[in-house]
Amino acid sequence: MLDLGIDVLFKGTNFLRLLQGLWVSIEISLISVVISILLGMIVGVLMTMNNPILHVALKVYLEIVRIMPQMVLLFIVYFGTTRVFGLDLSAEASAIIVFCFWGTAEMGDLVRGSIKSISKVQFESAYALGMDKVQTYWYVISPQTFRRLVPLSINLITRMIKTTSLVMMIGIVEVLKVSQQIIEANRKISPNAAFGVFAVVFLLYFMVCWPISRLSNYLEKRWV
Amino acid sequence: MSELLKVTHLHKEFGKNVVLKDINLTVKKGEVVVIIGPSGCGKSTFLRCLNGLEELQDGVITVDGLPVEANKREITKLRQKIGMVFQSYELFPHMSVLDNIILAPLKVQRRNKEEAVREATELLDKVGLLDKKDYFPRQLSGGQKQRVAIVRALLMHPDILLFDEVTAALDPEMVHEVLETMLALARSGSTMLIVTHEMAFAKAVADRIVFIDKGEIVEETTDVADFFKEPSTPRAKKFLSTFTYE
Numbered sequence: 001m002l003d004l005g006i007d008v009l010f011k012g013t014n015f016l017r018l019l020q021g022l023w024v025s026i027e028i029s030l031i032s033v034v035i036s037i038l039l040g041m042i043v044g045v046l047m048t049m050n051n052p053i054l055h056v057a058l059k060v061y062l063e064i065v066r067i068m069p070q071m072v073l074l075f076i077v078y079f080g081t082t083r084v085f086g087l088d089l090s091a092e093a094s095a096i097i098v099f100c101f102w103g104t105a106e107m108g109d110l111v112r113g114s115i116k117s118i119s120k121v122q123f124e125s126a127y128a129l130g131m132d133k134v135q136t137y138w139y140v141i142s143p144q145t146f147r148r149l150v151p152l153s154i155n156l157i158t159r160m161i162k163t164t165s166l167v168m169m170i171g172i173v174e175v176l177k178v179s180q181q182i183i184e185a186n187r188k189i190s191p192n193a194a195f196g197v198f199a200v201v202f203l204l205y206f207m208v209c210w211p212i213s214r215l216s217n218y219l220e221k222r223w224v
Numbered sequence: 225m226s227e228l229l230k231v232t233h234l235h236k237e238f239g240k241n242v243v244l245k246d247i248n249l250t251v252k253k254g255e256v257v258v259i260i261g262p263s264g265c266g267k268s269t270f271l272r273c274l275n276g277l278e279e280l281q282d283g284v285i286t287v288d289g290l291p292v293e294a295n296k297r298e299i300t301k302l303r304q305k306i307g308m309v310f311q312s313y314e315l316f317p318h319m320s321v322l323d324n325i326i327l328a329p330l331k332v333q334r335r336n337k338e339e340a341v342r343e344a345t346e347l348l349d350k351v352g353l354l355d356k357k358d359y360f361p362r363q364l365s366g367g368q369k370q371r372v373a374i375v376r377a378l379l380m381h382p383d384i385l386l387f388d389e390v391t392a393a394l395d396p397e398m399v400h401e402v403l404e405t406m407l408a409l410a411r412s413g414s415t416m417l418i419v420t421h422e423m424a425f426a427k428a429v430a431d432r433i434v435f436i437d438k439g440e441i442v443e444e445t446t447d448v449a450d451f452f453k454e455p456s457t458p459r460a461k462k463f464l465s466t467f468t469y470e
Contacts, residue, residue, distance in 0.1 A: 121314040125373075128275055129328035129380060130304035139327060143318045 005192030021178030036103025044111020065105035078170040095167040114148040154216035234283035258426040261436035307377030311389040313369035315361040367398030
């Protein structure tokens with residue numbers, strides 16, 4: 001039979017360790033996603049305002065996030081800040097900061113796009129009925145923005161989950177790092193493990209992301 | 225009859241482009257004023273000014289003696305006195321017909337829900353849409369949406385109603401049902417300011433015709449029938465002649 005090298009996962013606590021690694025990935029993504037969504041909503045609303053200074057500042061922010069590879073950001077925050085600012089950030093904290101920095105910008109841009117896509121007459125109809133700005137946003141604009149936002153932000157969430165695989169570069173032992181450790185440790189007895197273990201990692205990522213993207217499909221159909 | 229709306233020396237420009245020049249107009253309670261004029265003459269902008277959706281460069285607008293000023297806190301109170309229906313029938317797409325109608329009465333005027341629902345139901349019945357009250361806007365035709373929009377404006381009990389080319393975006397067969405609704409309103413004594421391109425309707429509904437061209441009131445008359453037969457200014461004559469095919 002073809003040796004896929006999956007057997008190493010059943011040795012000792014290997015599979016449990018893999019799941020623990022997965023949990024680390026999920027934990028970092030979950031915290032980052034929640035913070036990014038909340039901050040992103042605020043940034044998104046700020047982006048739609050007609051303040052020129054704010055506009056330029058947020059534009060620069062968004063461009064920095066788009067241009068910089070996430071890995072560079074991780075290195076700057078984790079390795080770079082320690083000596084320069086005397087900050088002793090843990091790897092997890094650094095990862096969450098970077099992911100929030102990234103997620104907030106992207107989420108803000110999605111929120112901005114969703115608000116902008118709502119026609120001006122929607123605002124004016126609400127104003128014409130005597131609603132003030134807060135009431136207009138609360139009852140009329142946000143519910144519509146939210147519906148357009150869900151599929152877009154779910155796409156961002158799955159991207160963030162996948163990108164957490166980078167955090168092993170700053171020493172966090174997440175699912176990918178654990179799988180490397182398992183493969184390295186069993187190189188002699190089970191040389192095919194690279195295939196089997198990474199295939200399982202692939203399945204794990206799939207199991208996390210697939211339900212989320214199904215949910216997005218479901219909501220999209222329900223709300224159109 | 226008392227003066228409900230008073231516009232004096234209204235001046236409005238977008239950048240260097242002057243849209244309205246020295247407009248003066250008084251509307252009495254119960255009066256139906258129809259504003260006509262070529263496209264781009266400023267009539268829609270005029271209605272938007274009346275509702276505080278545009279800032280003025282000069283002039284004063286008062287409703288019931290209170291000044292209409294965009295960007296002032298009081299504007300939300302004042303807008304409750306002024307109902308407005310737009311050309312693009314914009315109901316709130318995420319709410320049912322009934323919720324669209326009672327949203328502002330409940331949230332802005334803090335009215336009792338039961339009472340608001342009862343009145344909304346009566347009004348929907350009047351315009352023949354009671355069976356659609358739980359529908360969503362996307363399930364309605366343009367004419368039905370526009371009638372709901374009218375009911376939505378009415379439920380705020382406005383002192384004056386503004387209609388901005390409400391039939392312009394409708395299929396021809398739906399224009400009639402909306403105009404019927406407006407005619408019934410006019411007959412019931414509502415104060416209305418209507419911008420329209422439907423000349424036959426203007427003739428039937430108007431107490432007074434205001435003809436605007438290039439941002440100015442060119443002709444204003446209460447002799448509605450005469451105006452359509454023989455307007456006194458050449459510009460109005462030329463405009464009206466574009467509606468006949470000979």
